[in-house]
Amino acid sequence: MKKINKLILLCVASIFMYSCDTTNESSYEPAVYVAPATFSISAPAATVADNDFVVTYAPSAKGKGYYMVVPSGTAAPTSTEVHSGGGMQSGSFSVDGSTPVSITVDEAIYGAYTYDVYAIHKSEDNFISETVTKLSVTTPDTAAPTFDRDNTTPAHNVQPGTNSPFTTINLAFSEPVFYQGGDVTFTGFFGSRAITVNGASNFTQSGTTISIATHGTFSPDDAILVGWADGTFKDKSGKNVAALTGIGYYFWTRTFTIAEKAKLMPGMYDYSTVFYGGLSAFYSGLFTDFPGVFLPETGTFEITADTDDATGHTLKGVNLFSGFIPLGLTDEPETLPIVIHPTDADVLDLMPNVPSVITAGQATYWSHYGGEFFGIPFTNPGFYDFEAGTITHWVTLYGVDGSSIDDIDYIYTRIDTYAKGGTSNMDEARNKSAELKAKKQPVRSYKGTYGY
Incomplete structure (x- = not known):
């Protein structure tokens, strides 16, 4: 029994001696934590200008310096945020523990503003400062601003x-x-x-x-x-x-695109009218018999956009016979559609048929001017000059049998134009319309009535 105890004691001693020898042979030395050293930052007055300034980072230990610049009043960043970078300007650099480092700050710097510079130190063992050091710098304003x-x-x-x-x-x-x-x-x-x-x-x-x-x-x-x-x-x-x-x-x-022209054309216009047959006398009688109800042959009218047309190409123009509505005799539309052609500049497009209360032995409707030229059918709603601010709208009263009863020209001149180098006046617009209308077929006279 004594021999066994001595044997166990000898083994334990041997293990202890071996362990000590192994540690010595590896030359292992435990790491020693070194807290991030202090440093200082400054901006010498001589280096501060309208659009830049120099910050001096003076370290007291080896490692790396980090900085971030933000406008004064910005919430102070954490040490982690300074380490990650951001703000108006940021960066990092190695330090030897004694040599100052100069940082030129020139990103979006302007005169008469204050900027805050935040800095931290990172030790050689990769520990960063928990405390962020702040420096505020106010720039002078020696130069007047200029247009760039x-x-x-x-x-x-x-x-x-x-x-x-x-x-x-x-x-x-x-x-x-x-x-x-x-x-x-x-x-x-x-x-x-x-x-x-x-x-x-x-x-x-x-x-x-x-x-x-x-x-x-x-x-x-x-x-x-x-x-x-x-x-x-x-x-x-x-x-x-x-x-x-x-x-x-x-x-x-x-x-302008045609769509843009159509969008800009609504506004106040001076207008006049030209009759080509017996409809003129019929209108004159209505105007006389119902004073203040029917629009005059010339005047001022606001052309508006037709919100029912999703394309934006239809405008609402004058209808001299809209006076039937306040008389309670019809639900005839108050306006006539002026349709801007979607692809051909300066011309109007075909207008939809508009019911009319006027009778001439049959029901009637308003539509664009048309007819035959040497036996060839044609339609011509009219034209416009966007720059001069003029619209000439050719309208015809048709019977339900398709016959042309009478024509009216509505001639508009915008009060506020987009003219380049001169504005066409009403006389010029009327003359132009008359020249083109001379090609029309004669229109027969008739005695009109209205029904309801």
Whole structure:
């Protein structure tokens, strides 16, 4: 029994001695945790300018430095967020523990603003600071803001014009500026159509850009000259953007599409009418017998869009015989459809038939002008000149048997036109209509009545 106990004791001692020898032979040394060392950051006054400044990172231990720059007032980032990067500008660099590192901050830096710089240290053992060090830097403002034509959209003087007459204008500047009041003008060089934009609600500031999305329709197929007075825009410290005049900045617009023309044509128009037969006397009798009920042969009328036409190509024009409605004699439509041709510019398209209360021995309806020329049937609803702001609508009263009873021309001239280089007047429109109407067949006279 004693021999067995001695044998066990000898084995245990041998194992202990072997274990000690193994540890020594591996040269293992336990890691020692080194807390991230302190550091300092500063921005010498001599290095701070309108659009950049230098931050000096002075370390006291080896490792890596990390920084992030944000506008003053931004919520302070955590050490993890500084380590990950972000903000206006961020980065990292190795430090030897004693040599200062200079960081140039120049991303979106402008005069008279304050910026916060946050920094951390990462030890050689990859431990980062739990505490974030902050430095605030305020830039001076020594230079006035300038208009940056090259970064403005639409681009300056790019031909041919591809810009929509409804496009948003994004004015770029050398620094953030703010609308102070006054007019910004957009004038067509060839058409002389002038658009004036003012009022703070029409100007949206974002960074160094002022956007104008709400404005009148620019002159189509034209060079649009942009202008404003000195002091219309100012920077944060009150320095003016200089006046923009002449051809300092202009852009080219494309022509209107037919759909755009149709959309823009509603508005106030002067109108006149031309009768071609006995319907004139019938109308005159109604106008005399029911004073104040029937529209006069000439006057002012608001052409509106027909909301029942999803294509947007139909307008609502004058119907001189709409006076039957207030008399309670009919539900005849108050207006006649003016249909803009969807593919052929400057001509009107066929209008749908419109019931009429007038009788001439049979029921009647309104529709577009038509007939035969040397035995060949034709239809011609009329034409328009968008730039001059004129519409000539050719309307015919038909019997249910298809016979043409009488014609009326409705001649419109828009009160506010999109004319380029002159506006056609009413006499010119009437003469043009008369020349074209001369090709029509004679229309027989009749004595009209109305039924209900």
